[in-house]
Amino acid sequence: xxxxxxxxxxxxxxxxxxxxxxxxxxxxxxxxxxxxxxxxxxxxxxxxxxxxxxxxxxxxxxxxxxxxxxxxxxxxxxxxxxxxxxxxxxxxxxxxxxxxxxxxxxxxxxxxxxxxxxxxxxxxxxxxxxxxxxxxxxxxxxxxxxxxxxxxxxxxxxxxxxxxxxxxx
Amino acid sequence: xxxxxxxxxxxxxxxxxxxxxxxxxxxxxxxxxxxxxxxxxxxxxxxxxxxxxxxxxxxxxxxxxxxxxxxxxxxxxxxxxxxxxxxxxxxxxxxxxxxxxxxxxxxxxxxxxxxxxxxxxxxxxxxxxxxxxxxxxxxxxxxxxxxxxxxxxxxxxxxxxxxxxxxxxxxxxxxxxxxxxxxxxxxxxxxxxxxxxxxxxxxxxxxxxxxxxxxxxxxxxxxxxxxxxxxxxxxxxxxxxxxxxxxxxxxxxxxxxxxxxxxxxxxxxxxxxxxxxxxxxxxxx
Numbered sequence: 001x002x003x004x005x006x007x008x009x010x011x012x013x014x015x016x017x018x019x020x021x022x023x024x025x026x027x028x029x030x031x032x033x034x035x036x037x038x039x040x041x042x043x044x045x046x047x048x049x050x051x052x053x054x055x056x057x058x059x060x061x062x063x064x065x066x067x068x069x070x071x072x073x074x075x076x077x078x079x080x081x082x083x084x085x086x087x088x089x090x091x092x093x094x095x096x097x098x099x100x101x102x103x104x105x106x107x108x109x110x111x112x113x114x115x116x117x118x119x120x121x122x123x124x125x126x127x128x129x130x131x132x133x134x135x136x137x138x139x140x141x142x143x144x145x146x147x148x149x150x151x152x153x154x155x156x157x158x159x160x161x162x163x164x165x166x167x168x169x
Numbered sequence: 170x171x172x173x174x175x176x177x178x179x180x181x182x183x184x185x186x187x188x189x190x191x192x193x194x195x196x197x198x199x200x201x202x203x204x205x206x207x208x209x210x211x212x213x214x215x216x217x218x219x220x221x222x223x224x225x226x227x228x229x230x231x232x233x234x235x236x237x238x239x240x241x242x243x244x245x246x247x248x249x250x251x252x253x254x255x256x257x258x259x260x261x262x263x264x265x266x267x268x269x270x271x272x273x274x275x276x277x278x279x280x281x282x283x284x285x286x287x288x289x290x291x292x293x294x295x296x297x298x299x300x301x302x303x304x305x306x307x308x309x310x311x312x313x314x315x316x317x318x319x320x321x322x323x324x325x326x327x328x329x330x331x332x333x334x335x336x337x338x339x340x341x342x343x344x345x346x347x348x349x350x351x352x353x354x355x356x357x358x359x360x361x362x363x364x365x366x367x368x369x370x371x372x373x374x375x376x377x378x379x380x381x382x383x384x385x386x387x388x389x390x391x392x393x394x395x396x397x398x399x400x401x402x403x404x405x406x407x408x409x410x411x412x413x414x415x416x417x418x419x420x421x422x423x424x425x426x427x428x429x430x431x432x433x434x435x436x437x438x439x440x441x442x443x444x445x446x447x448x449x450x451x452x453x454x
Contacts, residue, residue: 126194
């Protein structure tokens with residue numbers, strides 16, 4: 001089936017997107033539903049526009065629908081070292097420990113962010129989407145991405161500085 | 170400050186913090202099955218779509234482009250020249266092309282699509298075109314009765330090596346040879362697909378990468394399109410309004426033309442002019 005091949009090319013990114021938006025939900029389940037909904041919505045896809053962010057937007061909406069209300073997203077975790085791509089291998093045990101510690105600290109701060117802030121940080125940096133792709137994926141006006149990202153980074157810094165600083169406001 | 174590491178992170182520049190976040194993005198554990206596994210997410214989604222015809226039917230009913238392919242029969246009377254002009258206007262407006270019974274939608278943002286296991290060179294056990302989702306083998310003599318139309322064959326060619334039928338879609342296959350360079354399908358030199366282009370409901374949708382060139386051509390006075398370049402996907406909508414996902418993964422350069430209510434899709438590696446000439450020579454034996 002051609003559609004299966006088409007979406008499979010975006011599957012890994014879609015699952016990562018769903019997981020970052022709803023860390024405590026079943027990301028694969030959300031993506032599966034999103035792929036089925038995208039199929040039904042295919043005739044509304046605007047010809048000539050990029051397919052990936054269009055698909056990711058459906059994935060993001062599906063993930064949001066599954067999000068439970070929670071202040072802290074406990075589902076976010078680091079991969080265990082042996083599961084990491086070999087390219088990530090650190091040069092020495094000491095720096096590996098440091099890198100993991102740094103990631104864990106950052107992740108803990110990220111998990112305390114409001115959903116809205118975590119989404120924009122995830123889209124632009126964790127998923128490394130372009131500004132335009134992040135805007136479409138999250139359903140934001142393109143001009144909003146930069147300002148929202150800037151505020152979210154500010155709150156991330158606050159969360160790093162003070163363990164509880166980013167859960168309100 | 171919570172701890173020295175947090176202190177270190179807070180003092181990073183925005184750029185360095187962004188890099189640290191990108192690094193984190195690669196290190197976050199994501200529960201996932203491996204893409205490409207038999208039961209991966211895409212496969213499970215496909216199984217659900219296939220099992221639930223209402224999903225496809227709903228998709229067709231909502232099509233905002235359906236006027237292109239699903240107009241009333243009276244639209245035919247508009248005449249091919251005017252139709253071509255209308256369609257070219259649609260191209261300019263939305264990147265959509267069509268001939269009666271066909272809808273072509275160009276999808277941007279190429280997915281990483283690798284040619285999968287498709288057809289294999291013909292052997293006694295495995296006739297040419299097998300595995301490419303072309304349907305079942307039929308005798309050429311039976312085609313008219315099975316499809317309701319007389320198939321056309323390219324002039325100057327031997328009879329096709331194999332005739333395949335899927336629903337009412339006929340695909341004639343010729344093996345590659347000295348005069349027929351191989352297409353994207355292993356061992357296949359030429360495919361001629363013929364189906365009734367029901368203007369009411371049946372149309373093709375082409376999902377293509379932006380690297381696909383779409384060029385209007387005239388074939389013996391009929392409007393047609395030449396699609397060349399990057400791989401593309403086909404979908405079409407059957408007479409009941411259900412989106413049908415063509416089982417073939419992708420094909421080579423393609424000429425699509427409609428004549429007398431039948432849509433012809435010709436795929437070869439012969440290049441545009443030779444393929445157009447071949448199409449102009451399609452005759453009923």
